[in-house]
Amino acid sequence: xxxxxHGLNLxxxxxxxxxxxxxxxxxxxxxxxxxxxxVLSTIGSPGASFIIWSCCxxxxxxxxxxxxxxxxxxxxxxxEYIYILRTAGKVVAFMFVFSFIMVMRPASGTGVALxxxxxxxxxxxxxxxxxxLAVKLMAAVSILVLAIxxxxxxxxxxxxxxxxxxxxxxxxxxxxxxxxxxxxxxRTENFExxxxxxxxxxxxxxxxxxxxxxxxxxxxxxxxxxxxxKHPEVNLPxxxxxxxxxxxxxxxxxxxxxLAVMTPKELVSSSAVAVTWGNKVLGSWGWVMSVAxxxxxxxxLNGTFFSGGRVCFVAAREGHMPDILxxxxxxxxxxxxxxxxxxxxxxxxxxxxxxxxxxxxxSFSAWFFYAIVLSGxxxxxxxxxxxxxxxxxxxxxxxxxLIAAIFLVLAPIIDNPQIEYLYVALxxxxxxxxxxxxxxxxxxPRVLDKLTVFLQLFLEVAPADKNL
Ligand code: ARG
Numbered sequence: 001x002x003x004x005x006h007g008l009n010l011x012x013x014x015x016x017x018x019x020x021x022x023x024x025x026x027x028x029x030x031x032x033x034x035x036x037x038x039v040l041s042t043i044g045s046p047g048a049s050f051i052i053w054s055c056c057x058x059x060x061x062x063x064x065x066x067x068x069x070x071x072x073x074x075x076x077x078x079x080e081y082i083y084i085l086r087t088a089g090k091v092v093a094f095m096f097v098f099s100f101i102m103v104m105r106p107a108s109g110t111g112v113a114l115x116x117x118x119x120x121x122x123x124x125x126x127x128x129x130x131x132x133l134a135v136k137l138m139a140a141v142s143i144l145v146l147a148i149x150x151x152x153x154x155x156x157x158x159x160x161x162x163x164x165x166x167x168x169x170x171x172x173x174x175x176x177x178x179x180x181x182x183x184x185x186x187r188t189e190n191f192e193x194x195x196x197x198x199x200x201x202x203x204x205x206x207x208x209x210x211x212x213x214x215x216x217x218x219x220x221x222x223x224x225x226x227x228x229x230k231h232p233e234v235n236l237p238x239x240x241x242x243x244x245x246x247x248x249x250x251x252x253x254x255x256x257x258x259l260a261v262m263t264p265k266e267l268v269s270s271s272a273v274a275v276t277w278g279n280k281v282l283g284s285w286g287w288v289m290s291v292a293x294x295x296x297x298x299x300x301l302n303g304t305f306f307s308g309g310r311v312c313f314v315a316a317r318e319g320h321m322p323d324i325l326x327x328x329x330x331x332x333x334x335x336x337x338x339x340x341x342x343x344x345x346x347x348x349x350x351x352x353x354x355x356x357x358x359x360x361x362x363s364f365s366a367w368f369f370y371a372i373v374l375s376g377x378x379x380x381x382x383x384x385x386x387x388x389x390x391x392x393x394x395x396x397x398x399x400x401x402l403i404a405a406i407f408l409v410l411a412p413i414i415d416n417p418q419i420e421y422l423y424v425a426l427x428x429x430x431x432x433x434x435x436x437x438x439x440x441x442x443x444x445p446r447v448l449d450k451l452t453v454f455l456q457l458f459l460e461v462a463p464a465d466k467n468l
Pocket of ligand 1: 027028029030032108109112215216217218221300304
């Protein structure tokens with residue numbers, strides 16, 4: 001076979017439509033179907049919540065543009081990991097990858113999986129809350145199914161991403177059209193005095209942003225797989241622009257529609273806004289919204305899983321994870337060891353996880369590392385002006401997003417310090433303790449070599465080259 005002489009490569013399979021679906025389809029997941037009520041209840045008024053949703057969209061867009069430039073300067077897969085490695089250096093990159101693989105990625109995956117599961121089991125328990133065990137088992141099943149699909153074929157996983165993206169766009173458009181009809185029928189009373197009751201404390205603004213930004217998270221998805229995108233120098237910036245502006249427009253209009261149909265009180269007390277909306281507007285067709293929400297979360301989980309596996313794969317290639325994780329299946333050309341490893345950790349995190357706290361701690365650590373990445377971009381723009389790049393943003397953009405990121409990390413701590421944030425910070429720094437013996441001094445237990453050889457034969461995988 002041709003690739004025997006050159007080693008293996010992951011192939012460039014993702015075109016523009018796939019690229020837009022990876023970004024948009026990961027962003028639209030669980031959030032828009034449930035978070036509007038949390039944003040509203042934290043910030044207190046519909047007007048302020050609309051501002052929060054708009055600012056979140058703006059932050060995602062500006063962040064996405066910065067990442068588009070980074071992706072064209074550093075054309076390797078692995079997003080934050082590789083950008084931190086090439087700017088801040090090995091130790092910080094290792095701290096990132098350690099927290100990312102152990103906590104952040106499993107947490108975001110598990111969060112989305114739990115919402116998928118809640119919608120998927122609800123029809124079997126009509127009228128009562130489904131038992132936690134059933135929800136968690138269903139979440140585990142979804143993670144396993146996606147693991148298998150992702151190990152089998154990149155093309156299949158990309159296909160799922162495109163199809164679910166189409167489904168969720170249609171679902172959101174239905175919600176928007178329903179809202180427009182209501183507005184024309186004169187349901188505008190929820191938009192009067194729309195700033196009454198606003199809670200303008202720093203910590204409530206911070207938490208409202210965390211909840212809103214959760215719905216937008218995934219704006220950086222394509223940067224995890226740059227090496228698998230066709231013509232990334234054009235498709236990356238283009239996909240960022242298309243996907244993030246599409247998602248922002250949809251989210252804002254959907255929020256308007258929710259309020260055209262429900263009073264703020266009803267919204268805050270509903271257990272899942274999209275379903276309440278469906279029952280009110282679509283009547284006996286209300287279940288369609290539950291199906292759409294479940295499919296949406298499933299697609300977002302697929303994107304999360306796909307991209308998370310790539311970080312593990314790239315970090316192993318750089319020697320920051322066991323070698324076996326940098327290998328790809330010899331025929332299927334998927335990074336199956338990294339995917340299997342990601343699956344195992346997600347299943348472990350699933351056991352204790354609950355959705356709300358997952359979202360808050362996830363956002364805290366995510367924005368901490370986004371801040372480091374953005375400082376890296378500012379550094380490259382000042383010090384390495386002549387690195388070739390096919391796409392450039394004005395330097396104020398990374399500066400603005402950096403300020404937003406610093407605010408997001410500090411706000412919840414300053415106003416209302418909770419011990420959990422300290423635990424998260426300690427966990428992130430504990431990466432150093434592992435770095436010194438295992439990476440710096442390369443102390444590697446002998447058994448690991450034997451295990452690598454065994455797994456290599458068992459999984460039919462071999463080392464894969466960079467795709468530059
Ligand atoms: N924005 C998604 C949602 O609303 C969450 C995506 C989490 N995954 C990720 N790769 N960041 O459910």
